[in-house]
């Protein structure tokens with residue numbers, strides 16, 4: 001397993017994160033031109049750490065650099081600010097072992113939660129998540145959250161290219177378009193432990209919106225067949241509401257996946 005952590009001026013938080021990660025896995029820290037001692041503190045806590053630098057374009061740029069360097073069969077991404085609990089990593093990995101390709105954390109599933117989601121951000125997240133659900137026929141509960149795990153073999157299918165926070169949305173929508181088996185697991189988001197956010201809700205929300213619209217109309221990864229259409233006919237509204245997201249998405253996407261393999 002490879003754990004990829006983007007970090008920009010997180011010297012007060014990175015120790016907490018690294019100390020709680022499993023010791024027997026590759027950990028890649030992608031530094032965003034930090035002007036504090038993030039890298040020194042991280043190396044001190046974890047001498048076997050792989051340290052890379054981004055091109056100062058944002059979190060998405062940093063993550064893509066980290067993903068390209070990862071060697072593990074599974075890749076987990078989490079933030080360096082202490083808002084995501086490393087103790088949840090096994091929950092994500094278990095879902096991959098169960099056969100999913102991409103696992104996203106959700107703060108809005110039962111037993112998930114957030115101490116960091118302001119009313120404004122929660123509202124924007126709900127609107128954008130609903131838009132993804134309608135445009136892509138999915139049933140996600142959360143969108144703008146960056147705790148993920150996926151099979152590294154899926155990376156070439158995603159063709160990630162965004163530089164900012166919108167990479168989280170790009171992973172979700174490109175996974176759907178590629179016919180991957182996506183599921184959500186509950187996750188609890190804490191407030192960042194120290195320091196200030198790099199996120200601007202309006203600017204980054206606009207970038208998320210542009211990404212999910214652009215990806216919906218682009219032909220990548222080929223002419224899009226709506227993998228949900230069959231399900232929408234087959235399921236009654238009540239059975240659809242009752243079906244767990246993972247089971248539904250996995251079962252609906254299986255045909256798309258096999259057709260890709262066959263091609």
Ligand SMILES: Nc1nc2c(ncn2[C@@H]2O[C@H](COP(=O)(O)OP(=O)(O)OP(=O)(O)O)[C@@H](O)[C@H]2O)c(=O)[nH]1
Pocket residue numbers: 006007008009010030031032033054056057058059062078079080081083116165192196197198199
């Ligand atoms: N390498 C790198 N990391 C970044 C960059 N921008 C943000 N990050 C990291 O990405 C993670 C998420 O950024 P945050 O600023 O915490 O954004 P957020 O979690 O959406 O906002 P808060 O909820 O307010 O913390 C943190 O670990 C940051 O240090 C960047 O340009 N380069």
Ligand SMILES: [Mg+2]
Pocket residue numbers: 079081083192197
């Ligand atoms: Mg944060």
